[in-house]
Amino acid sequence: MRIHRLFLSLLFVFGSVNLSQGQIKIVHLQPAIGRVNRPIPIEVRLENDGTMTDQVRVYYKSIKNASYKYIELQPAGQGYRGEIPPQPLSAEKVQYFIMVIPRIGGPVTYPEVNPFYEPLEIQIIPKETIHEEMPKKRPPVQKGEKKSSEKGVQPRRNAILPELDQSDYVILTPDPGSSIRAEDAFISVSILADSGIVDPSKTVVLLDGRKLQFKASEYLVTAVPPEITPGRHLIAVVFHDPKGRQFRPIRWRFTVEGPGKRGALSLRQSVRGNVFLSTRQERVSGRSLADNRIGGNLSLRKEAFQLGTRFNITSQEDRNFQARNRFLFWMRMPWVKFQFGDTSPAFTELILSGKRVRGVNAQVDLGIFHLNVAAGQTNRGIEGNAYIKILDPLTGDSLYINPVTGDTLTSKFIGENQVARYGTYAQNLWGLHLAVGKPAGFLWGLSLLKVKDNVHSIRRGIRPKDNLVLGTDLSLAVDRGRFRWQSEAAFSVLSEDISNGAISKTEIDSTFDTDLPFDPKKLEKWIILNASTIPIDPRRMTSLAAFSRVQLNYWGNFVHVEYKSIGSAYNSLGNSYLRRNLRGLFLSDRIRLFRNRVYLTLGYEDYFDNFRQLNKNPKIHIRSLRSGLNYYPGRRFPSLNLSVKRYGRNNQISTLDLTPGSVFDNREDNTTNEITFNASYKFKALNLEHRLNYNLIQMTKTDAFAASRPLSYFPIGITNRIHYFTFETNYHRPLKSIIRFATNRNSYQGGLSRYNFNTIEIRLEAAPQILSLFGYGGVRLYRANGLTRNLSGNALAKINFQKYQFELGGRIEPWKNHFFSLDSNWILFQDRGERYNLQTGGVLKNKSYQNYLFMFRYDYRF
Incomplete structure (x- = not known):
């Protein structure tokens, strides 16, 4: 279970x-x-x-x-x-x-x-600070700044502009009055108002009176300034309602650190980036390990044209493993985006998502026509190992000795074709997604994805695959995005072993006594069809995946309704982590109350896992109830967050198979209850700023059939509770202290085993205003005890250890844009635990050890 x-x-x-x-x-x-x-x-x-x-x-x-x-x-x-x-x-x-x-x-x-x-x-x-106090009067006019309205915002003479309520937005970055580095300049404002009040697409973002290009979604407006000089700067964000009527601008100031001509926005060509060198030396359980890296990123921007690269090269790169080095070159213009290197293309949720592809990814946006193309390699070929060539992973010797039996592998397996570890085929991917319409309105798309293992890339491999996926997606947004509908369907064909190629029409007709209307050999360019192909019968629609969801944003409610069905035979090698053989309904509603000070969340899930009942296993009914309450009273009071979840699995089997000689219990009816609580409070005491944070996580899992399980059945009952406290203090000097304490109490395997854990950490951080200096030091203490038993109640292992960890490090900028950082750790692990051999009565004591870690890094930022 x-x-x-x-x-x-x-x-x-x-x-x-x-x-x-x-x-x-x-x-x-x-x-x-x-x-x-x-x-x-x-x-x-x-x-x-x-x-x-x-x-x-x-x-x-x-x-x-x-x-x-x-x-x-x-x-x-x-x-x-x-x-x-x-x-x-x-x-x-x-x-x-x-x-x-x-x-x-x-x-x-x-x-x-x-x-x-x-x-x-x-x-x-939401962000903890709901209200951001803005000045009642216009900020004083700076030198070079126009006294009239910001450029691009021209209200009527003597017009009285309506003003947004301060609960309708949150300034995310930069914080008003803050000091930041030029490379960190990023403007971001969260929209909490209903879409019927504010139309984000009509927003105007100004920096020192100059209009900036921006991106807007239903909940967020962001803008990245061009090259910005040191000094004070003024931001103005002007929202409009759906009819185009302007609200009073939201203004705040911030400061960019550094010497030079101050107080002006530069629109000249911008080149930014950083390069780093790092070394990591570590000793783990008596072994010394090293990792040296060089990396960085570079971006060039001139007006709407952007060009850049990102790379990370490590000494751990090895042709015997998948690539560890990473590199990417990219180019952007208003109508095209192009990437070459280690890309992460995304078409749709069902077809291509969360996959690294070393190759190219191009996206073209021509108004109502949108094209996304990806091609490259997802795995590189890694040759398998024959027993005769296997190496001892510790010594590198070719004569590997089994530490348990004392036998040498080469003494028993000496044939060149005796495989110790099968390799990985080079896998190639290509695909495209073509869409017509606008994301803010009606959009219809078609997807094609082809993923295939290269059978000639290695000699010692097993079961190379070939995959073809076709899909379509449709979305509709109306009423200024307050109503959204999105649907997608995809069909896949997967051949799990193409080592022998495609089967011919003659072979199929003679083997299955049928008359196939086409010859699979003629389709080899698109998909290799043979006896390993799934689905065997496409008419059963087992390889069909589909979902449809509706989102509504009205009257302070954000409602989400979704139904999905992922077939048991659906496979997309462009999305390896999609849960298959699942069908059901998801409902949720997030309700905003009391001027966004209170959020109430309700959710319900009703799914059937293994609904196709593969291998004659029963389908499992999954039900989940979720609720959440978030309270944000303001700066003077603590914010509270509570989440409760009840999760159940039931396969509808209530009888026990008592066949003589073999008792098989496949009944499943368990319930899990979870509670998560968080309280956070910022306050002042003794003329210092403090922050207190508390987390509680509690879970219980019960089995409805626990009392009637066979003696050989491993119980699943679990009870866990963790308390986690953090207390931070900011001193008048650039000093910060952090104290963390946690307790963990666990009972599992129906109470047969237990595990208790305590930890305390004390950490100091200092950031004096000298050479961008930052330093830290701390100590952690871990203590744990527990006992693991078998079904008969006999002890298998005793848990009893203490772990002391000391850390020291910091960063300095001795010259402008040159940063040096150092991190070091020393660990003392005292283990008094034991493992017991019930057959011989022997006791094996766990080993204590000392570890260290040293990491040095140099950064140059420009």
């Missing part, structure tokens, strides 16, 4: 239990909330990463979407860091999971069990 994802997230919140040393464990603290239209930081630490990690990825999607996208985390300190892109308020929740791809062995995921189907969740909430 499946272990629920939250058990795993609680079990490894700050550390992992090392019951089998040498296996990579993912350590991750799940963010309780994410702010609307702001990136969500993700941090991952790895335990026992003695093989050097190839990639660390985060796959993410909105709860309303069917497919995942992914980002690659970058090394940072002792772990890896990255950001899930900003999400709109309509996303409600972001679902994600983490995948680590090591150099040796298969991928490791977090959660460990069913990560694609039962991922972690982050609730998306």
